[in-house]
Amino acid sequence: MPAKTASFDPRNYSVVYEEMIESKESRECFRKYLTNTSLSDETILFLDELEYYKKEYDKSIAEIMEILKLENDTLNNSDSTSSITEFSRPTTFKKKSQLKKVTKQLRRITDKSNSIFNIYIKPSSEKELNIGHIQRELLGKHEKIQEKFENFTKLISEKETLGKSASSVSINDTESSNSSQEGSLDSNESNLYPLCSEIIELLDYQKLFNEVELTVHMDLKMDQFPRFVRSQFLLNFLKEKGENFTRTIAIDSSKGVNVDLRFKPNDLMDKTVSDNHIYFGFTLAEDTPDWKLIQDKKLYQSYCSKTPYVFSSSRLKGMQLFKSVMYLPYSFDDVWAMWVHGDNHIKFDPQAHTDYQLHKYVPPCEEGLKENSVDKPMYALQLLTSGLDYKLPFVKKRYFCMTGTTIKDPFNDMYMYVMHTGDFSQDELPRQENGIDAFALSYYIFYKMYDNMTRLVHVMYGDANFKYNSNLILEMFWKKRTKDIYTKMDKLMNELTEGGTKKLQLSDSVDDQCYDKAWRDNQKLYPNRSWYLEWSKSNREKRKSTVFKKE
Missing domain, CATH: 3.30.530.20 (START domain)
Structure with a gap:
């Protein structure tokens, strides 16, 4: 049982949305509140699924990096340090097993993204999110991922059917032309590497789900959160958890709160808008x-x-x-x-x-x-x-x-x-x-x-x-x-x-x-x-x- 301070009163604390939503326990409390008050909980469940997807994506990318023996300096991604968006130097699948393992990881994260789309994004899905025009944009991205991945697996299937099993398969046209020991590549094999890179980039959670994540947070923060922080449900939860926990998600407002006004003294006297x-x-x-x-x-x-x-x-x-x-x-x-x-x-x-x-x-x-x-x-x-x-x-x-x-x-x-x-x-x-x-x-x-x-x-x-x-x-x-x-x-x-x-x-x-x-x-x-x-x-x-x- 958490230690409680005799003078602790959770009403003296103001819960901060960003801290609350990052805490597993308070986030679950928020979800239960939404369920108990007949409000929809699909937004919280979506955020949970997205967090899981991020971890699995990072894990798969780490596996692919290990398989291809890439160093971190071959990555070029300003938005996310965890994803591969461009291979900046020649790379080869030296064994058939490498291609097989990379394909397995791509299928793994593609399937997980499909799960999110099937449950939360597609029209009439089980827990469809109300995200307006973003839904159409996401569905377009999803269709492109499906198309690229199908092309990727199709090329591999055609390669296996033709029975081409060179001991070392180059995935870079330049290296292929300069290395006689690798042998010449047919057009199907030379397209594998660019497709692999493109699929990884399309599945990057920063680019795929960032916009919908921001929208979901905005709706939660403006609609359900104001009622939640003023509810007896949260008050009872904080009393049970105690002051130490409360301080991790809230600020003591008993002595006032500093609000960023962003205003200069003469802003209400100006004749323009800034x-x-x-x-x-x-x-x-x-x-x-x-x-x-x-x-x-x-x-x-x-x-x-x-x-x-x-x-x-x-x-x-x-x-x-x-x-x-x-x-x-x-x-x-x-x-x-x-x-x-x-x-x-x-x-x-x-x-x-x-x-x-x-x-x-x-x-x-x-x-x-x-x-x-x-x-x-x-x-x-x-x-x-x-x-x-x-x-x-x-x-x-x-x-x-x-x-x-x-x-x-x-x-x-x-x-x-x-x-x-x-x-x-x-x-x-x-x-x-x-x-x-x-x-x-x-x-x-x-x-x-x-x-x-x-x-x-x-x-x-x-x-x-x-x-x-x-x-x-x-x-x-x-x-x-x-x-x-x-x-x-x-x-x-x-x-x-x-x-x-x-x-x-x-x-x-x-x-x-x-x-x-x-x-x-x-x-x-x-x-x-x-x-x-x-x-x-x-x-x-x-x-x-x-x-x-x-x-």
């Missing part, structure tokens, strides 16, 4: 120890930050961040087509869009990569004014002068609309004078989950310049806002799609606020750029510097 604004959106979208759950419904949740943040000490008081996570049972493309049409915003969010007006649109330009000004921005700019009626007694409407942009990340089927207040004059962005200027940072992030489910994450930081700040009032306001937006958006989507039977056409939407135009213009300047992968890589590097005390 990489930091986009990266911060990903940070806020995921569940961190600083988020307190204040409303938990089946298809939407509300959160507020435990810590008040100050982005500009000269003009802003410390305020909480607020977040809504909503699950809309409609396709990703339909939800986006609805969002693009400006008039729809008044229907699902009249509170913030009654006085919403786009004053100017500025396309991005290459000069903006160095200058990043309103005239020459690095991202397309949507310059706008907006009003927000808090509907509180004796509280005037607040007005926001904002700059924003929209991106589409090619990696994870995601749109992000980010906007923040800027230090604009009345001449630059006119607004009504009977209200009060306020300051804010806001995100709307759309994720494609699967065919008929879209996740919407809405985050807001705001200083409405109240004479007093009441966290209780603001939490009540945010819970109501989350419920209202979800209810009205769901109703609107149901009407537009005629109960989910009609496909919305983006061409029918009037993009008067330039949401769609902005991401397309940004994509032209940054083709194939994934801000999510950049942010994810930066986070991994930061985690490497975090020390967890192991038992």
Whole structure:
């Protein structure tokens, strides 16, 4: 029985997803939680199978290296030190047994990859993952592996049928032509080595499964993990395991948590959008120890930050961040087509869009990569004014002068609309004078989950310049806002799609606020750029510097 400290309270600890998922015991606890709460556990089981595949792949590659007597310096793979992607010098199968052993190892890892595809990837498979467009890409890779391996075994079969049994078979055309003692090779035999190398490269888990692995982790972290870390199920598990174990997967948050804001003091006063604004959106979208759950419904949740943040000490008081996570049972493309049409915003969010007006649109330009000004921005700019009626007694409407942009990340089927207040004059962005200027940072992030489910994450930081700040009032306001937006958006989507039977056409939407135009213009300047992968890589590097005390 693990030793327990009398004062140990697991509620003082915040579990870190990356540490939890790497621990065999806590990972199994997570899987049991998913099963017990009627949530799907195929994602955890897939990760278990993938870990096994990685070990078996590395083992098979080590065997092949030994068989071919290759040194480590013959490997050329920047992504994985464990796989062979290119043989950089002439290599021969000196005995028939070598070819036979290599074939056995290739068949071994090919069969294991087939097992993963048959259970988790193929349509209508036993535990099919909801991975969107990645599924089609993976199936294409799988088909190519099957084709190459069949060709490889076919060439071997033809060789055996022809009865060619030279004492030393060269697998390199150059060596074959220069070495008379090896004898000349027929075309079938000379193709064996390139095929072997290509199959090994195609089976490399970094290239074959890396994208789906990242997607699965993202879905687990954003959907099931937030409920798991707040569950009595996990609390009981940590009480049983004790403080020493808890410290290996969690951090002590009883004295506060440091959150990487990625912001400079003047970021809410800037008139443009930078990489930091986009990266911060990903940070806020995921569940961190600083988020307190204040409303938990089946298809939407509300959160507020435990810590008040100050982005500009000269003009802003410390305020909480607020977040809504909503699950809309409609396709990703339909939800986006609805969002693009400006008039729809008044229907699902009249509170913030009654006085919403786009004053100017500025396309991005290459000069903006160095200058990043309103005239020459690095991202397309949507310059706008907006009003927000808090509907509180004796509280005037607040007005926001904002700059924003929209991106589409090619990696994870995601749109992000980010906007923040800027230090604009009345001449630059006119607004009504009977209200009060306020300051804010806001995100709307759309994720494609699967065919008929879209996740919407809405985050807001705001200083409405109240004479007093009441966290209780603001939490009540945010819970109501989350419920209202979800209810009205769901109703609107149901009407537009005629109960989910009609496909919305983006061409029918009037993009008067330039949401769609902005991401397309940004994509032209940054083709194939994934801000999510950049942010994810930066986070991994930061985690490497975090020390967890192991038992």
